[in-house]
Amino acid sequence: MWSAHHRRTAILGWLVFVVLATVVGGATGTVTASDDEMGTGDSARATKILDDAGIDEPASELVMVGAKSPDGWRDAAADLSRALDRTGRVTALKEPLPSKDGKEALLRFQIKGKSDDAADQVQPVLDAVDRAKDAGAEHGVTVHQFGDASSEKHLNDLLADDLKKAEFTAVPLALGILLVAFGAVVAALLPVGLALTACVAAFGLLSLASHQLHLFETTFSVMFLMGLAVGVDYCLFYLRRERDERAAGHDAETALRIAAATSGRAVLVSGLTVMVAMAGMFLSGLLLFKGFAIATILVVCVAMLGSVTVLPALLAWLGDRIDAGRIPFLNRRSRKGVHASGSVAGSLLKPVLAKPAFFAVAATALLLALAAPALGMKTEQLGLEKQFGSDAPLSVSFREITAEFPGGPEPALVVAKADDIRSAPARDALRELTRRAGKGAELTVHARQNVAEIAVPLPGSGTGAEAKKALAELRADVRDVRAGTGSAHGPALTAYVGGDLAESEDFTDQLGEGIVPVFLFIAAVTFLLMLVSFRSVVVAVTSIALNLLSVGAAYGVMTAVFQHGWGASLIGSEKVGAIENWMPLFVLVVLFGLSMDYHVFVVSRIREARDRGLGNADAIREGITRTAGAVTGAAVIMVAVFAVFGMLSMQDMQQMGVGLGVAVLLDATVVRMVLLPSLMSLLGERNWHTPRYLRWLPQVSHDEPAPAARPASPTWQHV
Template structure:
């Protein structure tokens, strides 16, 4: 019961096995998805703590505090009152807060240095982790105070209200994303395939791959704790690559059937070409994602685990259950055809016309493409980074507006530095004297500000001294004051205590240390990703030139994406359209993360296109003709895949956090550029100019494995007993 054909390659062997055992393959995939989902429910997700995520001095300080057994700090909130004659409103706000059953303590009102604002701070009862669920009545009460004093500005912001805003906004945005992403993706695929069944397969596999990967994340979090945004990233990457992989595979199988291949032969060719491209591309993406481990940062390591899991499951599904489904469906994969959309052949007429021009004038085309990319990338030279905060939410949100006003009038209240002192004892005259010295020296610097707040753990071995910083917490003014605090004020005051360890933490300190960690890891991450991507392309295509070209072209698309991010989010273009306020910088983790994600995802297109070009070359076609046929034959599927990715990524730009907007815009723009200027213009122009030099491999690398890109010759008709390999009619 064997087919008379020598099936070679992992992807082809997996496809043939799945076709022969399609019931087992389909039920096995379903059992896998359901099983890991149930298992994850039992295990639960282990989330990274503040100590896991810290770096440098602030990380050491956070771990000291975490281990010191401090009582849980209640959620802190603030009410700002601005305007002339605000004393009555301040008293009204104080009385209103004291009367609320949710409020634990209310501090004495604090007047701003410029005498234009008054701040009323208070804390909420109960667990601070769930305070966001109890803060709404207090927000309503403060809104009542505003209503009674219409000539003034009265508003609330703080820990619980900020968490509520972020949680509510993200939930709303993610619900919208969930409702829109799948229908939009399905709609694009309906246009691409013109048949309902063919369009449903990629969506179904991508969704189940994401579900399975999220289930696996629970087990993986035992080794690498997860951060709360990891699953959002997994959804983004999983939908994009899962749909693309299926799209490549199904389109090739359908094209081979329309060219006259029998069902088995069409499946084998699709597996040996698109299937092989899928696992090479998937491996390249996984290698790129693994570069995030070299940051030694909990957030990046969590992203690495999540994206590796979702790409791996998407590849696994594409190489196993997808061939089984195609074998079972046969030509019924084209069922429920849509009038006017269904076409027997997938041809990119527009791109073929562009390609003719490019191949006729390759040098001019290359110069124009590089000039366009360089123009888009130019703002990258001015790229600056900043930490995340509540101000990164929509500027229209009342809580964000209140926080912005509080930060302007009372900067030391919103982002104070915290000096952590661990010693034999932090009680008694020695510590009291050190604290008095610290306060005097801090005030004399002219930068560090009151109020000073001191907390001591129950054992009396660790003290946390809060001190205000000037600036907005992320500018050079705040950073200079932090440096003064770290290098002189804090160690000179507390360093003489017996057995003392002194470290400074806080939001500003954490951002500074995070940036230093990223700066130190950048060369290693870039070297790892670029080096291994080069090696994978070298082994796959046996060409130094092809591997080098792939790396350079991907770097160009990443640079252009950086430039567009700076133009939009740092310079403040399209603020009203995207609903954000420019803050003079890009979120600090975004450049490195975008580089890794984009470099990995762009390999989808690059490997797929180059494989088709190499197929033609292996058949003996001249390079220019192989390029024309390879790119022309893939133009339609590349366009469809790019539109899917752009649509999914673009939806992330509608989420409330500015970091998710940057992620969505950056990825969507880069994929669009990659599928148009890079793949349709620059790649064919460069390959046409290089000619046969594209396939240069030094003699001393002749030991590299020989990988056949051209499928073997067509096999004879199957012998009797092969019916199990032929899809049902």
């Protein structure tokens, strides 16, 4: 109400905050995480040894030249070698390595400069290879390229394009849905404008935070996704309640006061729940999730504060002008829709409340059936060839190269460090490690840094079951050799196994260990917040149970679509045989947070009706029907935003979009319209019972505020 009475201060203060956060964040820049920071386990220790020693492995590239006849590649390979050398960006270019049948040859080289800058330096090399492809096509010569720099550049370009596509698609989509919902341009622009300014301010704050907590490349995409969804939702809940109260005959001041005391409070409870739930990701032990946590907490906090400060100020300033820019056809439809959504919800509720046991069992069975495929879920760190799709040129090149030259572009890397790498015990240990690594292992000794590297090719593409088995054996051999080089035999030799596959396996193992404490933290926090808000153990427990059913169904659908390929082609995706390893934990945390939007909003309205003296069934009916329009609109916008991400190019973005979209859709329909009312109907008065040992909890009112005297402020009288 302070914001409503001091609207100029509130609005200007918000704009100043957004501008300052954006300018300061842009001036300081964003710090991204290095490879050793993102990793965990032995692979991260191996990377750290190299970093501490100042050893930077240049980005390596592979180019395969093939022909229809043996040795038919020689002229093309010689021309390409000269072209690569002329770019000035290539070093350590080796002689062509022929394949077994002699029809292909592999050019191996590195990109000059630091590996972190390789993606920015590789374009002339890509141009040279493209020219060789065009020239070779006329003579039946094929050229395929894959490597660190080329794949990273492709990934960066794809991420930038995807984020731009998401921004330019999600925002107009949300605006169009709001136009249909409200039938007026100003009412539709308000939630989108608030959400976008919240995202912009949060981007600046996140850039500042990145200097203390380094970020992953996709963190800003996740922030935008969350910010747009919750920003529009919070504003929609608030605005819908204010319009409903105006339609009920209240004046502007009373309608705004009721919206602030009911929907405003629900926004605060929901936002706080989301932020605390997101904080659970700090317990994962992985920098990726810590970045996701700080990003989502910032954007939800900014959106929540904007919804309870600048939004009331704007509503007070606009007054009836909130309906400015009416679209006749849509406006009539939207006004009817407010009542129609309630009447439709009421019609759907009749059989649910008449036979609550049947519908509770049926809804639970449906959600469990959808969750069933998750029992066979497999997770892995999807390689770039799977991220880009099987038809992408980079994926085709990866398959062609690994088929003719097994071992994968990225071998396992044994990194060893000793007090004196040239001492006899250290040399003996390195010799033993190289012998156990088998054929093809290459030893490189950095004598000045007392560090050694052993590159060990892995079977097949370097990512399959054979490669994982070989990696496990290699790690066992390294542990054996390391255990035999203690002080009794001379200078100690410390050795760890790194490489892409080792990093993926370590990351997955850490996720498996981290998901339990994260889940326990989120469940405990959700329970406590719901307990304080509603003083009911039953409501707190059922909140967690309903959320788990939604999460399980999302897991099942993700597994069915992306692991098994059921219906993947319908969204332009394909079967990849696994779920991105960070996705289950991320979806769990986000859904636990987002589902509280609807749950707090709906249960608060039910409790509000209950506090006015209605019986349990009547309170459920009124709470569901009165919130049906807002919940439906918010769910449609969230699902639409998530669907945009489900249609992007990257496999992990597709999985995230589909998982979150399906979960929100089920949460707003099956859970909130069927399972929640049927369960609350079965529980009856036990929903609101406060045990004697909890009666010390504060009493949070969910009723409408009592009428207040009109303030004497000329500003408010003008409204």
